[in-house]
Amino acid sequence: DAMVIQNPRYQVTQFGKPVTLSCSQTLNHNVMYWYQQKSSQAPKLLFHYYDKDFNNEADTPDNFQSRRPNTSFCFLDIRSPGLGDAAMYLCATSTKRGGTDTQYFGPGTRLTVL
Amino acid sequence: GQNIDQPTEMTATEGAIVQINCTYQTSGFNGLFWYQQHAGEAPTFLSYNVLDGLEEKGRFSSFLSRSKGYSYLLLKELQMKDSASYLCAALDSNYQLIWGAGTKLIIKP
Numbered sequence: 001d002a003m004v005i006q007n008p009r010y011q012v013t014q015f016g017k018p019v020t021l022s023c024s025q026t027l028n029h030n031v032m033y034w035y036q037q038k039s040s041q042a043p044k045l046l047f048h049y050y051d052k053d054f055n056n057e058a059d060t061p062d063n064f065q066s067r068r069p070n071t072s073f074c075f076l077d078i079r080s081p082g083l084g085d086a087a088m089y090l091c092a093t094s095t096k097r098g099g100t101d102t103q104y105f106g107p108g109t110r111l112t113v114l
Numbered sequence: 115g116q117n118i119d120q121p122t123e124m125t126a127t128e129g130a131i132v133q134i135n136c137t138y139q140t141s142g143f144n145g146l147f148w149y150q151q152h153a154g155e156a157p158t159f160l161s162y163n164v165l166d167g168l169e170e171k172g173r174f175s176s177f178l179s180r181s182k183g184y185s186y187l188l189l190k191e192l193q194m195k196d197s198a199s200y201l202c203a204a205l206d207s208n209y210q211l212i213w214g215a216g217t218k219l220i221i222k223p
Binding site for chain 2: 040041042043044045088090102103104105106107108110
């Protein structure tokens with residue numbers, strides 16, 4: 001089945017220790033998104049890629065970086081995680097930017113920072 | 115600024131009907147989505163409205179009034195598995211999704 005896959009589902013890291021979250025998709029969608037969602041809050045868009053065109057949200061901290069080496073994969077790097085970065089990180093895809101296409105979400109990675 | 119308002123929490127009884135309201139203020143408007151999110155899981159798509167009126171899809175219906183900046187999600191014949199958060203999200207003029215914080219729906223037997 002076509003889907004959005006995120007690994008790992010649960011990630012524990014130490015304060016200041018870099019961590020990478022991964023997302024892959026078999027939907028062949030052009031657009032990939034990374035969201036951060038804290039408990040009982042709306043998902044917050046961090047970045048999105050339209051093909052290889054990277055779009056950073058204005059308020060995304062520099063501590064967060066992203067890579068998309070090919071259509072199928074996208075990575076979220078947190079260079080120096082702080083306690084405030086503990087959250088669920090959601091990857092989503094859609095067929096095109098600037099349209100009304102539904103976003104399809106992966107299962108999320110729950111990040112704990114000790 | 116852009117804003118989505120929806121109630122934080124609602125409680126309903128199994129078998130009943132519940133309506134979850136959402137009001138939005140966005141720079142331009144290109145449609146409104148409803149997503150369901152079970153605790154600890156990713157959001158899943160429920161509906162998309164861009165024209166005024168009611169769209170029915172099985173037990174779930176979604177309504178939009180563009181002039182009022184208002185939408186609701188109607189859930190009929192509630193089942194225990196419908197206990198989840200329901201997220202309202204509006205597409206602005208730049209096709210950015212503006213998300214609400216979600217309404218936590220608690221279903222009681």
